[in-house]
Amino acid sequence: MSDPQQRRILLARQPSGPLSADDFLLDTTPVPDPGPGQTLCRNLLLSIDPAARAWMSGPTYRDQLEVGEVIAGYTLAEVVRSDVDELAPGTIVATQGGWQEYALVDTTTLRPISGRGSLEDRVSVLGVTGLTAYFGLVRVGRPEAGQTVVVSAAAGATGSVVGQLARTLGCRVVGVCGSRAKADFLRDELHFDAVVDHHTDDLRAALAAACPDGVDVYFDNVAGRVLTSVLPLMNTHGVIVSCGSVSAYDGEQPASLRALPGLIVTRRLRMEGFLVHDFEDEWEQGEEFLAAELESGRLTSVHDVYDGLERAPEALIDLLAGGNIGKRLVRIASEEG
Amino acid sequence: MSDPQQRRILLARQPSGPLSADDFLLDTTPVPDPGPGQTLCRNLLLSIDPAARAWMSGPTYRDQLEVGEVIAGYTLAEVVRSDVDELAPGTIVATQGGWQEYALVDTTTLRPISGRGSLEDRVSVLGVTGLTAYFGLVRVGRPEAGQTVVVSAAAGATGSVVGQLARTLGCRVVGVCGSRAKADFLRDELHFDAVVDHHTDDLRAALAAACPDGVDVYFDNVAGRVLTSVLPLMNTHGVIVSCGSVSAYDGEQPASLRALPGLIVTRRLRMEGFLVHDFEDEWEQGEEFLAAELESGRLTSVHDVYDGLERAPEALIDLLAGGNIGKRLVRIASEEG
Numbered sequence: 006m007s008d009p010q011q012r013r014i015l016l017a018r019q020p021s022g023p024l025s026a027d028d029f030l031l032d033t034t035p036v037p038d039p040g041p042g043q044t045l046c047r048n049l050l051l052s053i054d055p056a057a058r059a060w061m062s063g064p065t066y067r068d069q070l071e072v073g074e075v076i077a078g079y080t081l082a083e084v085v086r087s088d089v090d091e092l093a094p095g096t097i098v099a100t101q102g103g104w105q106e107y108a109l110v111d112t113t114t115l116r117p118i119s120g121r122g123s124l125e126d127r128v129s130v131l132g133v134t135g136l137t138a139y140f141g142l143v144r145v146g147r148p149e150a151g152q153t154v155v156v157s158a159a160a161g162a163t164g165s166v167v168g169q170l171a172r173t174l175g176c177r178v179v180g181v182c183g184s185r186a187k188a189d190f191l192r193d194e195l196h197f198d199a200v201v202d203h204h205t206d207d208l209r210a211a212l213a214a215a216c217p218d219g220v221d222v223y224f225d226n227v228a229g230r231v232l233t234s235v236l237p238l239m240n241t242h243g244v245i246v247s248c249g250s251v252s253a254y255d256g257e258q259p260a261s262l263r264a265l266p267g268l269i270v271t272r273r274l275r276m277e278g279f280l281v282h283d284f285e286d287e288w289e290q291g292e293e294f295l296a297a298e299l300e301s302g303r304l305t306s307v308h309d310v311y312d313g314l315e316r317a318p319e320a321l322i323d324l325l326a327g328g329n330i331g332k333r334l335v336r337i338a339s340e341e342g
Numbered sequence: 343m344s345d346p347q348q349r350r351i352l353l354a355r356q357p358s359g360p361l362s363a364d365d366f367l368l369d370t371t372p373v374p375d376p377g378p379g380q381t382l383c384r385n386l387l388l389s390i391d392p393a394a395r396a397w398m399s400g401p402t403y404r405d406q407l408e409v410g411e412v413i414a415g416y417t418l419a420e421v422v423r424s425d426v427d428e429l430a431p432g433t434i435v436a437t438q439g440g441w442q443e444y445a446l447v448d449t450t451t452l453r454p455i456s457g458r459g460s461l462e463d464r465v466s467v468l469g470v471t472g473l474t475a476y477f478g479l480v481r482v483g484r485p486e487a488g489q490t491v492v493v494s495a496a497a498g499a500t501g502s503v504v505g506q507l508a509r510t511l512g513c514r515v516v517g518v519c520g521s522r523a524k525a526d527f528l529r530d531e532l533h534f535d536a537v538v539d540h541h542t543d544d545l546r547a548a549l550a551a552a553c554p555d556g557v558d559v560y561f562d563n564v565a566g567r568v569l570t571s572v573l574p575l576m577n578t579h580g581v582i583v584s585c586g587s588v589s590a591y592d593g594e595q596p597a598s599l600r601a602l603p604g605l606i607v608t609r610r611l612r613m614e615g616f617l618v619h620d621f622e623d624e625w626e627q628g629e630e631f632l633a634a635e636l637e638s639g640r641l642t643s644v645h646d647v648y649d650g651l652e653r654a655p656e657a658l659i660d661l662l663a664g665g666n667i668g669k670r671l672v673r674i675a676s677e678e679g
Contacts, residue, residue: 066608248607249607250603262599263599265602266565266569266599267396267587268615269613270584270585270586270616270617271402273614273615273620275612275615276613277606277610277611277612278605278607278608278610278612279610280607283610
């Protein structure tokens, strides 16, 4: 009898410019055996994140992803075999399982995940995505009721949660997105106060019309042209929450930021970056808050799921091209436990 | 008998690019009479500030300075005539007296100034300049002992105070300046730990050598090329205090800030602007602190004084070209009181 095999997806070459299918390689390899301190996990749901594109270009908050490595990614997985009693087979864990069917994980890094919500909710609105929105908005942006909050990539995983949370705080919420379908969704389903398509001819004018009282908090997922168009609308003591610069990940020429340092001085702006891991000690409290919002119906969980590991490259390429509405996931396997 | 006359300096034309003497006009006009609620002040010392160049280019935190107007500027003055008892002739006041020998000032805006230090100290290290350094460093930058603080325009009015205050907080202080004379002064007289000349061929490498542990707080007076060179050295959770962007005031092409939004995210930087007026309620406490530092000898007051109102244009032009060491002042008249 041959060893059990698994499929995985490797970085085939150092990508330049927009990703293509040729940057990825699907291969087959034996399912590994866990050594001491290791747990064998079977990946169920894979989170597809724009940051994966940045990891391929150089060191960020993690080492650069090298050619030949399994593409990194956050997964929900079930335990197959572990030497720790608490991790019985079938236990659901959240981990950096990567783009593969099975992962060997350092047992000490496995964190319990909330039993609330569906698996999809747990990897999106109740997972790192929702926590990113929550801590970025509430702890870095700190908007007050009545203020105007603009969020870019508003139909994306993080942006769609940011906008909904800002509305529950009593803010006027303006979303920036890239298609008519997204705009309709944000207005009709998530009740944003206004939506601006960033493909419009005069983005600055469209934003100004949507923000008659200026902008108090800009939750920036994209940098680039949206950032430079929001900047002149920032109110005195406004805050730019720097969460991502996805416009730069996949080759867009960054718009000129020549006015930025001067505006930061004269309008006394604060532009501040964060990673959700900076707030790791408070995740549990954040999860509680988000679960309560979800259960009350004030927060809608929005997913966009592809089926099958082999579709992960397509799922990322399309995500970077702005194809998703809500959290982009790939279903690698179904729960057995 | 003819009315008493005064000299004043007006903006002769809208300047483009570097200032020249032709942008200014010296004229003579009668000394005005104070109306109800007004105080006639005789300007003694005029503060020459790089922001004056920005005021000529467009609205900032104040309206644009228009052609034909007296150049705006902060002065120490003595009261000549007032309808308020507390403002006896000879009382020293701090005000926006402008580039002229006499100014009519709304009496309610006249603020008492500390009696400590010389007139020069009161308009520099104990005045708005010192307060800018104090609140920007202590309240916005918030460096901790042992951290590395970089300050640009380090031999300038604000920078020279920032660096000295950072040293008293136990920080490693690295100054960026533009001449050998300034570098020597900062190292030998103000005891900076290291100094970098921004004219060096490889500014980034020179800064890296001066900051072996990276940069925790960058007090930015200039933006432009120094900002883009410091950026890659910023430590995680580092702070950029945005105090000025003098490099842009006088025509320098801003260096590319394309990496800025991405670095703010991955290093979780905070870039925050402020105006000293945001802390107006706490000025008295700040003045107390600075006066104590000055009297203890831990803080050195550094001035660079031109004599005569007619030299004010030259004093500003030279300041923007980086000619000053310490606070640039113009002595308009001597104290009579």
